[in-house]
Amino acid sequence: MDKDAALPHSLRSKVTSTLLGGEPPRSVISNNKYISPLAAAAHGPDSDADAGRLALDAAVHAALSAGAGAVTLVGPEGSGKTTALEQLLVGWAEGRHLQDFSFVFHFRFRELSSLDGTLSLETLLLRHHHGRLAPGSAARVLQNPEGALFVFDDLDRLERTSDPSAASDPRQPASVSGWVAGLLRGSLLKGAAFVATTREAESRPFPSGAVVRAAGFARPQREAYVTGFFLHDPAAAARATAHMERTLGFYDFCASPGFCWTVCSVYGSLMDAGAELPETLTQLYAQVLVRLIRALRLSEARARALVSALGEMASRCLVGRDSGCTEEEMDSFGFGTFLASVDGFLRVDADRSDGRVFSFRSRLVQEFLSAAAFLWDSAPSEGAQEMLAKLEGRAEFLDVFLAGLSEPRQRRPLEALLGAPDPDRVAGFDRWFRSSSREALKGCDKDRHLRCFHLLLQAQNQSSVREVVDDAARLGVSYGGPSLRDCAALNYVVTRLGGMQRLVLYNTRNLTEAHAETLAPTMRLAREINLNSSCFSPAAARRLSSALSGGLAEELDLSQSRVGDEKFNIFCAGLRNCKLRTLKIRSCALTEASAGALASLLTSGAPQLCVLEVGYNKLGDRGLMELCRALQGPLCKLQELLLDSCDLTAASVEALAAALCSGHSALRRVDLTRNAVGERGLAALSRSLQNPLCELQSLSLSDCELTSSCCLGLSEALASQRCRLRQLDLSVNDLHQEGALLLCRALRRPGCPVEKLSLARCRLTPPVLQELSSLLRGGCSGLTALSVGLNAVGDRGVKHLWDAVAHPSCLLEELDVEMTGLTDACVQDLCGAVRASRTLRRLELRNNALTDAAVPALVLAARDSERLLEMSLRYNDFSEDVFHEMDECQKIRY
Template identity: 60%
Template sequence: MDKDSVLTRILRPKDVSTLVGGELPLSVIHNKRYISPLTGRDEEDSSPSLDHAIHTSLCGETRTVILVGAEGSGKTTALEKLVLDWAKGGHLQNFSYVFHFRLRELSSLNGTLSLVTLMLHHHGHIPPESVPLLLQKPESVLFVFDDLDQCDLDPSLHTFCSDPSQATSVSCLVASLLHGSLLKGAAFLVAARPTGGLKALSGTRLEVLGFLKPQRWAYFNGFFADPVAANKALMHMERTVGFYDVCTTPRFCWTVCSIYKCLMDAGAKLPETLSQLYVDVLVHLIQTLSLAEACSRELVLALGKMASQCSLDQHSSCTKEEMNSCGLQRFLTSVAVFLHVDGEQSDRPVFSFHSRLMQEFLLASSFFLDKSASEGAEKMLDKHKGRAEFLDFFLSGLSEPGQRRPLEALLGEFSSDRIVDFKCWFKSSSETTLKGCYKDKHHRCFRLLHQAQNESLVREIITPSARIGISYGDLSLQDCAALNYVATCLGEMEQLNLYSTRDLTEDEAEMLAPAMSLSHKIILSDSSLSTGSVPHLASALSRGLTKDMDLSQTRLGDEKFKLLCAGLRDCKLQKLDLVVCRLTEASCEDLVSVLTSGTSQLCVIDMRCNQIGDQGLTKLCEALQSPHCKLQELLLQGSELTAASMEALSSAFCSGQSDLRKLNLTQNAIGNKGVETLCKSLRHPHCKLRSLIFFDCQLTGGCCPHLMRALMSEHCSLSELELSVNDLGQEGALLLCQALSQPGCPLEKLGLKRCELTQSVFEELGSLLRSGTSQLKSLTVGMNNVGDQGVKHLWDAVAHPSCLLEELDVEMTGLTDACVQDLCAAIRASKTLKSLEMRNNSLTDVSVPALVQVMQDSHNMLEMNLKYNDFSEEAFDMLCECDKIRY
């Protein structure tokens, strides 16, 4: 095969570069601006170069490689570069014959053709005598098909041919080749936009990602001679609202570079929205045509009609007759800057927009320009729903006078009625959206507000009734920019909920930093934060309004936490949630530096389920003894603590410096020895501790004498003591009752769930509650199987006028229907009881009428929990009559 003739064919100019159509592949290659797009496979995280992926696939056993990518993602240029390299003796020399076709051009051909005709007459570089040899050695042939989405490959629609000389339609011919009916054994490299029709095609699929950040950097530096100008243009594009979804495509980068260069050379301001960019593009294109205002307006209206027709018919192209019906017959010599022509030499050329974005922008512009039509914005958007992705963006931008003014100077004024109509629809639909819980709709609303660039409109639409508290996790970069814009316009936000953000990148965090700094509460629970994102979060905290931040289950780790601490030293943060963040002793050292800085406002830290150990807690105790530390609550559940670190805690409490009011040591192996150590500090006059949680801390009744002495001390200030899920037994619990019966004992909340309590303990608790000396308002004694007789002592106490109890938990204590009469009498007599927990007992349908009646009659009772008792479906119907009963 004559490779020189292939070179000649490829190197022959077929078109001209356009502002919105992209630079010609040959121009890119010759000017040494070619940068291979990136590709990614579903099973791989890496993004290799597209060229490398194609070469690797076609030099192996693969016979079909399918490139799938959006408009302008670099597929066509990559294919032409590959064929050019083959013709120059570079890559893919395992193929003797390479045929390159653009199916958009072939689709304009009339009638039918055979494979032989296709190769001989529509490629023009293979001698007829080579055809038999080629057909005998199909494994040496590579077909390169661009624009495959122009063909319908569904096998059910074709009768495949196997004879190379049989004439058939272009679609049938291509389908026969790709499905192996024709020239079996040949290899194929095909490119298409994402369509459902590709599902029927088997082969190695490569997703064309286009340009990521390094490729964009290289491209801009290749376009601009001045590195400073290149950097300015790139930074502006990457940070401008609305560009994020499309700036990965080489074609869009060409458009941006081209128009930015014009604007920068003229000293003009660069666009701030996608709408402003395309206003500048359209102004530039119209000025090159040198048309009068009336003609320019007529041209844009006609192009808008064509854009609408292409969108509604879901065809990417129009015939000459269809164009004429849109009013473009007068402008056939002017439309080249907007439209691409295929089959120009044939008797049925087809026309298509160079850019889908430009197509949608022209549709939006013509909507506002057309003063004669009566169709409103809502109807027009509904009609194009799912067919025009950016139409509402462009309508939103063009509805603002500052953005449309350059266009009106060329085309005349937009229709004021249509602008008012769009704004009414926009405000109404936004208010409805923001009362709902669909975050995707919220994102779209924020994007539209960002496109409008109207701060007063944001404040008008996002009223206090708007539901801004729903989760905005997994935001795209554009969503981050839009949300940030909204927050900036509002001035502050009650809550920024980023729950379950799977990967907060550095760019996203940088974009969101102002919104974070304006939020009183930030929720990042169950999220994953990149290392690069944490300094931006820290910076936002250091200069912001945030008082409460939830980082639970972010698996932050010591390294990222150290970076975060840079922002914690000087901020307004008062509460920090660090549950399950994979922190160790090292993080405690960083936290100490924050707490003792003299500027930290932190008063509540939740560090549950981190492996800080005794050494970590000992370090934290250094902070507790500092006069600068403001910590009042410290939650350390499951932190691998033992009695070894309790001495440091006790010293901190006795120091006179610690302001700690609440300490949660749940699920740590504190043991009786640890409790004994802490009880010494509870008796100290400097100890300010109010709440102490020993839930499941491997305690026995041996700790109770120490607790009893502490509770009876004149200096003890404990109002809450949680001892549930410890084997205290009867003897230990009775000692506690003895302490609680003493006048002056401050305890108001006591937890004794699953503590091996007996009926004797319940009898003593009942006596205590009736004594008039006890301050207990909340008592938890569930999961102690004492039955009706045991709990009866508590019912009698609740009915007594001296009992102050407001909350009582008797879950799984073996209650039956026999207790209900005493229970109801207690509720009726009590003036304080508000909540009763009775889950997992053995009450039946017999008790339901009385329970419903007493709850309906009671003014004090707010809630009774009866879940997991022995009720039937019929009983549930009765229980639902009372909204204060949970069942």
């Protein structure tokens, strides 16, 4: 049709305004009330969910303008697809866009589905657009389709055979499904452009076209919509907006324009009556059902009969996965005289020669009616558990509505119309709900946990929360990637419990401002918060920061979340007024620009902070020097500082060494792994270790560019009476025999505090292990853990250690000889040492050359040892033939 005919056609609609169907497009567009929903888009870690997205009609226009021959607009019911298309057509008719198209043909498949028999596409165009096409237009379009745009609304509503023959000639008769198949497959009208809407579950996109997904309303669109709905009552609009944004259980649904229509309609009615607004989905749809039944002026008995019939239809559609029912089927459900007056609940999908086909206007109300009918229908039927099992995977909200309706406060408005529900069914569901919820919370399946929380949220019963979430519940599992509804349900449970130990949101890839706002009360009550590997925008960071301020959190893990300097500074604002003792910010894309905020946090903002993990950030020398000045402040109580892989050199390590012996530092543990400490840096640290003001007890210098020449100063420090070092990691440094022997001599000092020593991959030789063995057997060493893995010393070298382990003076509890070249030749000495040791608890033997022949002796030795807890044999040369033998000993890991 041409532009003159398109405008009145687009604004013509047989749809009437209903509580469940929404306002018709004609009213929305002609009254300038159109608020465009958004199209979904891919988001990076620094974007909010609605940032930078196109309006839905604009996204379709952009795809067509970019050369897409076909666009499939996909989205759930009520997401604004139909109205967006109508707006697009009005814009074309008014000359605002899509002016490359001379003709636009708009089809509503709900109307076309009633067509029987076959007809040509040309006949269909003339019949469906009768009076809106200039003479000869249809023929010209079919001959030269390049200037035509075909728009199909509700493609999923078209009845199609399982595999219709695709039409290829527009002048030859075919079924409606046949020519649709031809259009979808590209065999019909090549060169024309197409736009079709369909629901997510029924998506049938054009093979070579673009797909635009409807995301619905973001918060600004919702606010504009509510303001327009209550146009003449700003106070009501403000109250409705605030309530919709905070109300438990409405999150995610509010993105649907159709749902917003229902909510605003109910809100308006309740506010006019001075009544409370609903707090849950159950309360909302109870009000919807009350209004629809009252409009019919039914007695209690007739109202129950109608609910029973609607529930029967709802269950039939859920079980059969068929959205519609024929008039004959409706009669069997008991509709009788109701059929002429239930258009508030149902719509006509097709008006065929063999009768009409009806379906529900809303999937949510369909499931609500199924739940209501179960509780109010007195006819015999299966119990709640059997019904839910039958509909598992088909009904998403049935158990949610049952949980709400099982509570008197939630169902009270319905009882005024329907009377009391069947008490046995209410009690039966309640028993199932409590037992299944307790069982779910004992496990670690996050989806089952969240489902339980949703049911508790709908029930709105605090005593139920405390009864179901008992001491056996494992609330420490990860709830990463929650929806807004999940956040609301989790928040409800935690706030009713009064707190939780660990809130784990690991790998939440797009934590939006709305997510953070919803979870804020939970974050204030959680003792530990884990956001490891998560992504969020600056706006979300501000919400999180505000939640942490004044909260109970003692540990926050932001590691691998790519926070960046800007968002970290935002976080620090909230951390200045909290109880945080441990902050983990490893691999957060921080630079020296964040050092000032960290330093301020240590000196004045969070003096209780004891553990700071800042590894894998480009802090650099200047960043560490900034921190070192804070470490010397009188308010800084930091005890552990982990700086692995922070681009540090000797220059900043010297500053750190000075801070350690300043008299104000409380540091007990420092990790400098994978930094360029070198000889100069180690010399500075060695001097500090000999200072009586230095409290350091653990030092990690793995892979720090150390050599044998560095060991003299460190050896002197270890031999000092003032040294308090208990743990020392020098792995992955080229110490060689000379440097290692210097350290061994220092460790011989009576009273040397070192208890744990790691010399993995330090180019050790058998003489070094011989010296270590002598040290362990001498009675003066306090070593309880030793790692010499990744040194090629072979059976002969490690034999010295077996001799030591077997000696009564040896105190070793942990020994790591990974990848040292062990073979079956060492097994007799190894097993003898394990049996003889009075202290050995863990033995690491992985990545060696032990074979099946060694397994019986190893298993027997592990079994015989009363002290040994674990023997790791992973990555040796074992075949599957001996796996069962190792399985018999629980101490073996392979």
